Amino acid sequence: MKIDPKLLEQAREAGLPVERMTEQTLRKALAEYAPYRGLSDEEKAKRWAEDNAEAIKAHREQIEKYGVFGEDLRTW
Incomplete structure (x- = not known):
């Protein structure tokens, strides 16, 4: 290299x-x-979702509580 x-x-x-x-x-x-x-793409996606489940849950909870950043600025 x-x-x-x-x-x-x-x-x-x-x-x-x-x-x-x-x-x-x-x-x-x-x-x-x-x-x-060595994992298939499907297995990689499943493993990634499992490994990041806690962060995904926290992110969803934050959106539920505060909304999406910049949502108040949308014009569409």
Whole structure:
């Protein structure tokens, strides 16, 4: 895998910890995507809904309580 040398140079000049960022990004990606590896699209969707059920419920409750953001600004 190659990283655009100019981008890498800019990051280093900006003082960004490129190696650490790369490792952190890989760890995060593995944690997020590994559980879905090998599943069909339908299975992935089901697993995602199960994994995020609490957040989905909280979001729906917030909409019920406060409405949709910007709803008062709609002209249609």
